[in-house]
Structure formats: C-alpha cells, structure tokens
Amino acid sequence: MKISIKDITSLPDQNKKFTGTCDIHDFSYLGSKFTINRTEPFDVVLSMIGSGKLHITFTTSANITGSCDRCLTDVSFDVPVAVDETVEVSEGQVVPDEEIGPYSFVDGEEIVVDELILNEILVNFPAKILCQDDCKGICPVCGKNRNIESCGCDDAVLDPRMAQFLDVFNSFKEVK
Structure with missing residues (x-):
C-alpha cells in the first residue's frame, strides 16, 4: 500500500487518516522464508507538525508462518507492529536523513506502508522460533523428528578435543 503525501504536506498542523492494508505475503530473513498470513x-x-515534519503512526499485528528452528515444522506466531516515524518534508517530498540517507519506506511523494510494516516485523522478530518450548528437534544421526518418534540413536555430543581419549579407550576395550 502506498499513500501520497502531496496533499497533507501543503497543510501545516493537519491530520489525515487512511485505512491500511498489507500487500506483503512472503519475505526472507536470515536465510529462511516466511509467510505473512494476515495483519x-x-x-x-x-500528521503534519508545523510545515516541515511529517509524523506517521499506526499499530497492528502480523501473523507469520515459518519453520521451527529445531525440528523444521511449520509454526505460526504473531509479531507486533507499532510504527511511529517522524520525517522532514520540503516541497511535498521527504528529505533524506543526513546520517542514514534516504528512507526505505519513501518512494518519491509516497509513503510505502508495506516497507514500514516489514521494517517493524524485522525489528520485533523473535530470536528463536520454536513449535513448543520443549521441542526436541531433529536427530543428528538419523534425521527423524524427535517430537514425533524416538529413534534410539546415540546422539551424545562429545567434545572434539577429547576424541583421542575416546580412541584410546575404544582400542583397549575387551572384545568378547
């Protein structure tokens, strides 16, 4: 969704309200693909603050589907989105910030609401996505999902620095 700012920037101290929609359906983050189910x-x-600043605000929540970080099953979770941006405007256009450069959510005389939503989703994204708090993950030996069935594989992770001791121990095992 794009919103033209041309009309509002010519009216100091005025507000305009628009009903928002999210047109983003898929995005990638840290090498994984995610789907936005709904917002x-x-x-x-x-809101114009005087004649030189534009304040953009809205709040929503996005329901997202992605893979569990441990077992790779699909998981749906909610991410809060709270946008509160103030940008400088001049002659109906957003002025790029001197420190960070042009804004990613500005396209000429339009504000790209989807880009604001995506930015907030990424800022508020969970550090770890789990299907359940006690997810057992995938067996590193046979690849089975340990939440569904137990595989009985020896999955003891040994310190690689101790591998030579294990070799010595195995060589002196009594063979029957």
Whole structure:
C-alpha cells in the first residue's frame, strides 16, 4: 500500500487518516522464508507538525508462518507492529536523513506502508522460533523428528578435543 503525501504536506498542523492494508505475503530473513498470513486491520495517521515534519503512526499485528528452528515444522506466531516515524518534508517530498540517507519506506511523494510494516516485523522478530518450548528437534544421526518418534540413536555430543581419549579407550576395550 502506498499513500501520497502531496496533499497533507501543503497543510501545516493537519491530520489525515487512511485505512491500511498489507500487500506483503512472503519475505526472507536470515536465510529462511516466511509467510505473512494476515495483519490486523489498522489506520495510518499522517500528521503534519508545523510545515516541515511529517509524523506517521499506526499499530497492528502480523501473523507469520515459518519453520521451527529445531525440528523444521511449520509454526505460526504473531509479531507486533507499532510504527511511529517522524520525517522532514520540503516541497511535498521527504528529505533524506543526513546520517542514514534516504528512507526505505519513501518512494518519491509516497509513503510505502508495506516497507514500514516489514521494517517493524524485522525489528520485533523473535530470536528463536520454536513449535513448543520443549521441542526436541531433529536427530543428528538419523534425521527423524524427535517430537514425533524416538529413534534410539546415540546422539551424545562429545567434545572434539577429547576424541583421542575416546580412541584410546575404544582400542583397549575387551572384545568378547
């Protein structure tokens, strides 16, 4: 969704409200693909502060589907989205910030709401996505999902620095 700021920037100390929608359906983050199932309905409020600053605010929540970090099954989770941006405007256009450069959510005389939503999703993204708090993950030996069935594999992870001691121990085992 894009919103033209041309009309509002010519009116100092004015507000305009728009009903927002999210047009993003898929995105990638840290090498994984995610799907936005839905976003809660929201209203975007554009407010001019004097004649030189534009304030953009809205709040919503996005329901996202991705893979569990341990067992790779699909998981749905909610991410809060709270946008509160103030940008400088001049002659109906957003002025790039001197320190960070042009804004990713500005396209000429339009504000790209989807880009604001995606930025907030990435900022509020969970550090670890789990299907359940006690997810057992995938067996590193046979590859079975240990939440579904127990495989009985020896999955003891030994310190690689101790591998030579294990070799010595195995060579002196009594063979029957």
